[in-house]
Amino acid sequence: MSPARTFRFAPSPNGHLHLGHAYSALLNFDLARQSGGRCLLRIEDIDGTRCRPEFEAAIFDDLAWLGIAWETPVRRQSEHLDAYRAACDRLAHMGLLYPSFESRTEIAQLVAAAEANGPWPRDPDGAPLYPGTAKSLTADEVAHLKEAGAPMALRLDMAAAIAQAGPLVWQKRGAGPDGETAEVAARPAAWGDVILARKEVPTSYHLSVVVDDALQGVTDVVRGQDLFWSTSVHRLLQQLLGLPAPVYRHHALLRDQSGAKLSKSIGSRSLREWRAEGATASDIRRMVGLPQQP
Numbered sequence: 001m002s003p004a005r006t007f008r009f010a011p012s013p014n015g016h017l018h019l020g021h022a023y024s025a026l027l028n029f030d031l032a033r034q035s036g037g038r039c040l041l042r043i044e045d046i047d048g049t050r051c052r053p054e055f056e057a058a059i060f061d062d063l064a065w066l067g068i069a070w071e072t073p074v075r076r077q078s079e080h081l082d083a084y085r086a087a088c089d090r091l092a093h094m095g096l097l098y099p100s101f102e103s104r105t106e107i108a109q110l111v112a113a114a115e116a117n118g119p120w121p122r123d124p125d126g127a128p129l130y131p132g133t134a135k136s137l138t139a140d141e142v143a144h145l146k147e148a149g150a151p152m153a154l155r156l157d158m159a160a161a162i163a164q165a166g167p168l169v170w171q172k173r174g175a176g177p178d179g180e181t182a183e184v185a186a187r188p189a190a191w192g193d194v195i196l197a198r199k200e201v202p203t204s205y206h207l208s209v210v211v212d213d214a215l216q217g218v219t220d221v222v223r224g225q226d227l228f229w230s231t232s233v234h235r236l237l238q239q240l241l242g243l244p245a246p247v248y249r250h251h252a253l254l255r256d257q258s259g260a261k262l263s264k265s266i267g268s269r270s271l272r273e274w275r276a277e278g279a280t281a282s283d284i285r286r287m288v289g290l291p292q293q294p
């Protein structure tokens with residue numbers, strides 16, 4: 001018998017859940033139940049400027065309404081910053097991090113200047129790659145910028161990280177009818193020198209997700225297609241930090257009638273609004289295309 005599998009649903013409490021979240025949450029909990037495994041709920045709240053306790057409370061309420069039951073205590077990322085700091089320190093000791101101090105506007109100006117000479121590479125989300133300017137700062141310049149209180153980010157030296165880790169693959173679930181897996185080549189270079197921590201927050205999405213999946217024994221990551229390319233960075237960080245790699249499945253994103261993916265920013269109707277209009281949890285299952293519970 002294969003060991004029990006562990007799934008997770010990891011929302012960020014920066015708004016109300018919509019149908020896309022309901023699909024992801026229900027799919028994870030359904031798959032865990034079908035496999036005889038567990039599904040954990042994790043609150044990804046490292047962004048203190050956007051995450052709010054009332055959204056977290058609403059997430060618990062919405063998930064319970066959907067018929068989901070989860071183990072407690074729930075891991076809340078903001079309560080585990082030391083674990084992420086330790087992972088960051090480890091990468092720093094490996095010589096793979098460097099500080100950068102530009103504001104977003106300054107980076108945009110650097111990229112605009114570089115674009116005068118031809119197209120500048122963009123990451124899979126469409127953002128221009130960081131031009132690596134801060135890599136050549138001297139120790140004195142770094143000390144001076146720190147003292148002056150410039151915005152500081154710790155970046156992964158992607159070329160050095162890839163050189164240390166060597167070529168990597170990750171396992172994608174769903175290659176065959178019985179959930180067979182297939183290997184996908186990791187392409188972390190597409191992201192350039194990603195930010196792994198900032199002065200105000202000693203972590204980032206990429207770093208905390210990798211640390212937590214390992215700490216919580218997650219074997220199966222099931223999440224939206226929008227995070228497909230991030231998996232390459234996650235696989236690289238797992239390799240560098242000596243962490244096990246889960247198997248990944250990226251599900252299709254729910255879209256509205258105009259084809260736009262559901263999101264808070266385009267005002268997609270929240271689960272609470274559906275509920276206020278009289279929808280039931282089975283209606284939601286039907287709407288997202290999942291079978292009713294046995």
Ligand code: GLU
Pocket residue numbers: 010011012044209222223227
């Ligand atoms: N917290 C992320 C989100 O809400 C999900 C992270 C993940 O599943 O890896 O989009």
